[in-house]
Amino acid sequence: MSKTIEKIATIRSKIDVLHTERAALLAQPVSRADVLRRVDDALTHWHTQGMAALSIELERAAAGGRADIFTLRGNAITTGQPGAAPFALDLGPLLVALIGVAPLRKLVAQAAERVPAGVESKARSSRLAMIAAELDDLEREEEQQIVLREIDGMPVDRRADARPEIVLAAQGAA
Amino acid sequence: MGLDTDKLLDLRARHSDLRDHYLTVVEKAREARRDAARMHAEIAVDPEDDDARDLLALPVAELANQPAGILEKAGIDIRLVRRVIAAHAQADRIRQSAEDLAKRVRASQALIDRLNQYAGKFPEAVL
Numbered sequence: 001m002s003k004t005i006e007k008i009a010t011i012r013s014k015i016d017v018l019h020t021e022r023a024a025l026l027a028q029p030v031s032r033a034d035v036l037r038r039v040d041d042a043l044t045h046w047h048t049q050g051m052a053a054l055s056i057e058l059e060r061a062a063a064g065g066r067a068d069i070f071t072l073r074g075n076a077i078t079t080g081q082p083g084a085a086p087f088a089l090d091l092g093p094l095l096v097a098l099i100g101v102a103p104l105r106k107l108v109a110q111a112a113e114r115v116p117a118g119v120e121s122k123a124r125s126s127r128l129a130m131i132a133a134e135l136d137d138l139e140r141e142e143e144q145q146i147v148l149r150e151i152d153g154m155p156v157d158r159r160a161d162a163r164p165e166i167v168l169a170a171q172g173a174a
Numbered sequence: 175m176g177l178d179t180d181k182l183l184d185l186r187a188r189h190s191d192l193r194d195h196y197l198t199v200v201e202k203a204r205e206a207r208r209d210a211a212r213m214h215a216e217i218a219v220d221p222e223d224d225d226a227r228d229l230l231a232l233p234v235a236e237l238a239n240q241p242a243g244i245l246e247k248a249g250i251d252i253r254l255v256r257r258v259i260a261a262h263a264q265a266d267r268i269r270q271s272a273e274d275l276a277k278r279v280r281a282s283q284a285l286i287d288r289l290n291q292y293a294g295k296f297p298e299a300v301l
Contacts, residue, residue: 155188160281164292167185167285170176 004145008156011142015135015159022131031118039108042092043101050097070094139166177296182289189282196275203268210234210261217254226250234262 061067149156219226226248238259
């Protein structure tokens with residue numbers, strides 16, 4: 001295999017690796033750690049709401065009224081076909097107030113082990129930008145090598161996914 | 175960022191040449207297959223000889239595995255059988271070339287389509 005062909009093959013191998021890495025980063029925009037941070041925020045919010053609702057019920061009981069501490073109040077969102085009315089109830093505040101943040105957080109964290117770790121957003125954005133820059137360099141180099149082969153009368157097929165802006169860059173603009 | 179229109183025209187021409195070459199090879203593959211089939215059909219045997227007719231009706235790959243003694247006993251000229259096997263092998267090689275070219279043409283077409291779509295964004299590229 002000629003040196004140019006080897007060079008092109010090496011460049012293409014590096015391009016493949018970067019494409020694979022980029023696809024993985026794009027497929028998971030939120031890292032496991034970020035997901036758990038969002039869950040923490042929700043648990044804190046529900047805990048506040050749940051404790052407030054419990055306090056109201058207990059104060060009502062102290063004033064001689066009923067203590068409906070296990071009654072869910074709010075709006076039910078109805079969906080579905082006529083004749084059936086499945087609905088969603090927000091159990092978050094009541095559950096968190098009764099069970100506590102820590103046990104629920106532990107359960108969620110255990111389930112989250114199945115979520116790939118992913119890359120946190122700042123590092124992810126930075127890495128995507130680096131991949132884009134590396135791909136620009138590699139693809140320009142690949143195109144230069146291909147053009148040299150064509151000048152020598154030994155053409156090499158371009159990749160079907162070669163970028164037009166690289167392949168057709170005006171002379172001196174690449 | 176400008177557009178190298180000469181390069182686009184050159185790449186279109188290369189794609190066209192590749193496609194034409196592929197079509198030529200496809201036709202050659204057909205001819206080779208026809209020639210091999212004709213050679214096979216032209217091997218003469220006694221029409222009353224069932225064994226000979228059964229042997230000649232075998233697929234080429236099985237016919238190639240028959241011992242020379244079996245063919246001779248059936249009155250089949252082994253040199254003709256060897257020529258038929260060689261003709262089929264040649265037809266297979268040309269067919270494989272056509273299949274390889276088909277992959278290259280598909281990839282080339284995909285690239286040309288994307289290059290043309292990209293070039294369409296440049297109003298000065300009236301091609």
